[in-house]
Amino acid sequence: MIATRLVFSSLRRRPTGFIASFVALFFGATILMTFASLLDTRTTAGPDAGRTLLLMASVVGGWGMVIVLFATLSTLSLLIRQRAPELALLKSAGATPSQIGRMIVGEAAAVAVLASATAVVPSVFAGRWLVGLLGDTGRVPAGLEARFGPIAVSMGTGITLLAAITAAAVAALQAARRGAVEALREAGVDTRPTGRIRVIGAVIVLASGLGCGVVTMTVFAGTEPALMAVGGQGAILAAMGFALLSPALLGPIAALLAAPLRRAGVSGHLTAAHLRVRSRQLAGVLVPIILFTGIATGTLSMQAVENTAGTAPARIARSIETLNYVVVGMIALFAAVMLVNTVVAAVIGRRREFGRQRLVGATPSQVLRLVGTEGTVLVVVGVLIGALAAAVTVIPYSVARTGVLVPDRTIGLYLGVIAVAVILTLGSHVGAAAKALRSSAIQAATRG
Structure with missing residues (x-):
């Protein structure tokens, strides 16, 4: 009761x-x-x-x-x-x-x-x-x-x-x-190491994704109907594996970026400190960025390779292309919604922290710059890791279907996905922070 x-x-x-x-x-x-x-x-x-x-x-x-x-x-x-x-x-x-x-x-x-x-x-x-x-x-x-x-x-x-x-x-x-x-x-301050079970699960999932890529590139001749199904699984599994490892990955990345960030002023110095002591919480924002970038880039690039190969009859090719775009669109839309939702929830949940920073002298613009700098670091790290996940599908599938390591059309697709990820991540970061700063510093610090 x-x-x-x-x-x-x-x-x-x-x-x-x-x-x-x-x-x-x-x-x-x-x-x-x-x-x-x-x-x-x-x-x-x-x-x-x-x-x-x-x-x-x-x-x-x-x-x-x-x-x-x-x-x-x-x-x-x-x-x-x-x-x-x-x-x-x-x-x-x-x-x-x-x-x-x-x-x-x-x-x-x-x-x-x-x-x-x-x-x-x-x-x-x-x-x-x-x-x-x-x-x-x-x-x-x-x-x-x-x-x-x-x-x-x-x-x-x-x-x-x-x-x-x-x-x-x-x-x-x-x-x-x-x-x-x-x-x-x-x-x-949450600097606990990533749990052993999570690391083991991440390694298994990531290895499964790499296995799909190896099978796609070495076992199939390039014309089998199952090629797209097996190849597409590689990016999905790899993205999930990297997402599971995100707390463990963010710590070393934070240490690597600490010196350059500190030279960027107060916001950079605070961002370096937050990445070090709040890596587990900030890694939660990395998860949807990695999923969105990896899955969207991998599956869209795979379809672009299929269009370039052009070995299937036109009617069947258009049918497969339409269905792939629909499926990818639904999953990518869900990942994009989760990205914005996670970022907004994470930033709004820091109202008490923002209130305390303002009480010790930080201005609202400085807090916004801090949040923007954090968002920039997270989106850069997320899209780079997502690119690694996408490569598990793009490279093997391209080799199997066309014999080319990296097709030219994938670069434009990746840049488009990056643009969407940057807009969603930074827009939701700054927008949520601006909303959190509307209340007075005392009210935010005491009520959260």
Whole structure:
């Protein structure tokens, strides 16, 4: 009963965190339900159309599910880590670890259920549009009636709820292991090493991505239908592997950039200090940048290579190209939304820090420059790591299909993806900081 009251009280008093969690889960549930609705449509389709719908729901929807789960877990974990002072004070006031755990899991479950229910309506229309597109490109019979039923609802709701509860349970377990004093200290300075399980998982995922690249370049002759499926997995897995390693990578990068940043003035000096003592929290912003850059660059470049090869019949080639762009567009849009959502949540969560900086003499413009400098460093690091992830798909696929190591068209695509990543990252950084600075310094420092 106490935990239930804490759940609704916390959601009511933390609108920013609630909105950020809701946005992440809403878009994730929408993508999951959209592709799962193909399985509902399959129940009334013929054998050939049924196989196509099953393949697209399983392969494309399956990878969409993995990306959604990964990004959602990352966002919710970041939001919960930001609440270290609140959780520490609850423990100091007598709350037991189990009560805090039930509160965190209860919040995540409540938001997940609300987000899943809200995602039903847009998913119905998105599913109809996707089936219509499949009909227009000849993958299923034209005029096939799209259905949205129990499979879409149960899979979308179940997976979204599972992702939210898993993220909350892991974060709650970590919070329960730390004492109140330790949690308060780590709220401002968190230099703990990256967990062994996370590093092992990252190495396995990254090795799997590299394995896909090696298979693409050495095993296939360059004309097999499975070539694009295997090659495309390389960038996705590599991006996820690098994203998991982001806390461990940011520390050495921060040490390397410390001297140049300090020469950039006060904002650069503070950025160097923050990268050193808040690497785990700032690494949470790197995750969506890496995912967006790596997946968008890798899959779009792969399609550009396919267009250059031009060995498939024109009608089939246009059909594959259209579907690839749609799938990539949906996943890239989700990654872009998660990027903005994560950045805004991370910056808004630092209102107390900004208030204290202003109380000791920093002006709002100096705080904005600090946030802008941090955002610049993060986006540069993110797009470079994302490029490494994309290379796991682009280079092997280009060699297999055209014999060229790096096709010329990929450079323009990469620059376009970089431009979008920079605009989204810096725009959301500065915009969120400007919003956080609207309240007075005293109010921000005391209330957060």
